[in-house]
Amino acid sequence: MNLELPKNNVVFGNMGEVKNGILYIYRLNCFYDLMYEIAYTVYGTDKCWYCGKPCRRGKGRPNDSRAKITLDHLIPTSIGGPTIVDNLRPACHACNDQQKGDLTSEQFFEILSLQKQLNECSDQADRNSLSKKIAMRRLEMRKENTDKRRGLIPYLPEEWTSKKVSGDLLGTISPDIQLGNQFKKQDEFYRKYKRIKFPLIISDNGYLLAGYNSVAISKKYRIPWQLEKIVLENVVVYLRRGTPY
Secondary structure, three states: OOOOOOOOOEEEOOOEEEEOOEEEEOOHHHHHHHHHHHHHHHHOOOEOOOOOOEEEOOOOOOOOOOEEEEEEEOOOOOOOOOOOHHHEEEEEHHHHHHHHOOOOHHHHHHHHHHHHHHHHOOOHHHHHHHHHHHHHHHHHHHHHHHHHHOOOOOOOOHHHOOOOOOOOOEOOOOOOOOOOHHHHHHHHHHHHHOOOOOOEEEEOOOEEEEOHHHHHHHHHOOOOOOOOEEEEOOEEEOOEOOEOO
């Protein structure tokens, strides 16, 4: 897949730069930060993707009453949604954490639509019917997402994982790496659902950008490398400016 990038050339400090439609990454360990910065550049920081409420980034001015902006995963990380620009949208705290939770963006937009109907409805019988419908849909969505966690139904768009990987990956983990809290959480996920949680994110020149814990889980349980893989065809890793690998 092609990662969504700014149309203009942009330099993101010493992390990387977008030039002529290609993202050049200079530091592997800044991949997530780079995805956040690109997402804000592409989608802005002044409005929530869901409710349209005005937002701000950072502390803002003393009299700035706008909600603080966050980045939401359209496919939530609780299912295995990757941290890439195409899966990130700016959202206010209320929508991101308090209301959307573990729902996908499609599910949340459906709930918002039903909630709007409820708020605009004056007939009590119709309100009761809508309230029951919202509660039922939330239960159905919760079951659907559990099926996604178990791998019973796809959780990633097919076009994201359509390109196959050939050859060895560069930058994979060493056997003696110290695994932290995120590994423990993914280990718990695997033991509960029998599926490796996150896909591997790979640059066009074969560097593993994200998914180190997924590799570690596959090694721990000695399971075949049948992992979901997302190849970013317009992303190249240069570990030193001007020196492609």
